Amino acid sequence: MSSTAATLLPLTARGARPLVGRVRVPGDKSISHRALILGALAVGRTTVTGLLEGEDVLATGEAMRRLGASVARTGPGAWVIDGVGVGGFKAPDQTLDFGNSGTGCRLVMGAVAGCPVTATFDGDASLRRRPMRRILEPLVRMGATVVQAAEGDRLPVWLAGARDPIPIEYATPVPSAQVKSAVLLAGLAAPGQTVVIESEATRDHTETMLTHFGADVRVEPQGPHGRRITLVGQPELTAAPVTVPADPSSAAFPLVAALLVPGSDVVLADVMTNPLRTGLFTTLREMGAAIEEVAVRRDGGEAMADLRVRASDLVGVEVPAERAPAMIDEYPVLAVAAAFARGTTVMRGLKELRVKESDRLAATADLLRVNGVSVTIEGDDMIVEGRGRAPGGGLVATHMDHRIAMSALVMGLASEAPVAVDDAAFIATSFPGFVETMRGLGADIG
Structure with missing residues (x-):
């Protein structure tokens, strides 16, 4: 738009x-994005009620379709997602256009980074001005490749996911739920444990919903205000109903x-x-x-x-x-x-x-x-x-x-x-x- x-x-x-x-x-927009993404990475059919049907979230839903999941609206705020399983995304035949949504774009970058596919990420003029380097840096450490990007690692970005994702321990340089979430989503496809350390606790919806879908996630205090989040990789996420507050x-x-x-x-x-x-x-x-x-x-x-x-x-x-x-x-x-x-x-x-x-x-x-x-x-x-x-x-x-x-x-x-x-x-x-x-x-x- x-x-x-x-x-x-x-x-x-x-x-x-x-x-x-x-x-x-x-x-809630944060929950809505994550319900679509984790529903797409789960095995089985996830039902979502109360989904935010704003342009940002709908762009994430469309991205999940282009990556191979079945995403359908069954009524006001009611959606069903038939997932492809962890690591099961297919290469999209069109650009993933996130409009104005920084959250959707950055989280899906993390999800794609753990899959052996290449995808193009883009958005509107506002999103093209926003920084992506903070997301891409840990994803590259996990085995993904930035094939091409605009100046300053801004959109549009061509991202190739890792064929053999590498688990890492990553301390976020600034408090950011988006960076944390991207690393955890990429870590789903990696063997062993992926760890994110944050000096200030940020919104924990990704950790909560990963647990809801069956992942093994451990959250521990780290310093006076921070947290250490450990994800055991390569789980089989199982479809689960989500009620969006x-x-x-x-x-x-x-x-x-x-x-x-x-x-x-x-x-x-x-x-x-x-x-x-x-x-x-x-x-x-x-x-x-x-x-x-x-x-x-x-x-x-x-x-x-x-x-x-x-x-x-x-x-x-x-x-x-x-x-x-x-x-x-x-x-x-x-x-x-x-x-x-x-x-x-x-x-x-x-x-x-x-x-x-x-x-x-x-x-x-x-x-x-x-x-x-x-x-x-x-x-x-x-x-x-x-x-x-x-x-x-x-x-x-x-x-x-x-x-x-x-x-x-x-x-x-x-x-x-x-x-x-x-x-x-x-x-x-x-x-x-x-x-x-x-x-x-x-x-x-x-």
């Missing part, structure tokens, strides 16, 4: 009446909107509450947010709950760098919340935001500035001066970044003047139906 003059979708959000109601945001990264937008719009009272159903994904909820509670977990439960190894959220007066806080892996996608909307808090909010250790769909750190700062909020960037830290209010009135450049677009629209619902975005088309990559969901709660977006 490309953003051109013909496909631009400008939108404006205006001050809303109280947001009220109960909604279920789309299924609601995505906490998507829930973040109606959640913050409910906190900021006076009089709001919203329930978000079935939200994943995995502690490695709930850094935003922790931070907002520290700021004074009224977020209550009800109907707490587990499904498929993942914790979930309904979240009741009520409008709250927020105060500025300091967010430690070690929390970043648990909320890396939520900093733009946290910055919006910080603008409406009273006092200074300091968000530390945001280097990873510079290599998201956009330079998300700079784009977030620009989002605030154009709407009259004081924000500075010092190294990898962002400092927001909250005044309990925001003037608004700005036109936000989204840079083809869905989270910047949604964060700006949330801001407009509580600002003194409307907030507009130049293009909201890319919201569909992660949150199809976002505008309709927000309107259903009472939001004025159009």
Whole structure:
């Protein structure tokens, strides 16, 4: 999908009446990607319910088809995958096009790296700018070959998987669930043990779902904040049903909107509450947010709950760098919340935001500035001066970044003047139906 003059979708959000109601945001994107990939690598038929049917996930499903698995939709959010087994991918006869999805592209690179096939990976203009070297370096150590790549090891990449994959012990240079997951997926086809060591624990959905499909995975503490993950290679993964919980990264937008719009009272159903994904909820509670977990439960190894959220007066806080892996996608909307808090909010250790769909750190700062909020960037830290209010009135450049677009629209619902975005088309990559969901709660977006 490309953003051109013909496909631009400008939108404006205006001050809303109280947001009220109960909604279920789309299924978790991380779980959805992994369910398709591991279903394709398993033996038998995997059924998935609640799958996120956004463009990013659908691109992963199409990649699994081109690699030889049978992937079919049987109803809204309901899919079946007939897998080919570990190492069973066939060489695709077309390019694997991941659109805007860095997660899908990088995880599938790992899965392909353990198979004796060659595949071409590509994406849209935004994804072509994102770095792939951090993924490719460990995969090459495991026996894969980068046949060809654009300058700086960027897309398009021609990757030849290993005929005889080599198990490695790999310490990730930066906290990254995508790097960890790519190495583990490649390690499925390798003999012996593949080990990933991370200095900061990142989202553990790959380890959890590998176990759900029958792999032997051991997770141990490593240092004060890290983990050591050991995978025993060459398992026979067995098809297993997957229920996809609601995505906490998507829930973040109606959640913050409910906190900021006076009089709001919203329930978000079935939200994943995995502690490695709930850094935003922790931070907002520290700021004074009224977020209550009800109907707490587990499904498929993942914790979930309904979240009741009520409008709250927020105060500025300091967010430690070690929390970043648990909320890396939520900093733009946290910055919006910080603008409406009273006092200074300091968000530390945001280097990873510079290599998201956009330079998300700079784009977030620009989002605030154009709407009259004081924000500075010092190294990898962002400092927001909250005044309990925001003037608004700005036109936000989204840079083809869905989270910047949604964060700006949330801001407009509580600002003194409307907030507009130049293009909201890319919201569909992660949150199809976002505008309709927000309107259903009472939001004025159009």
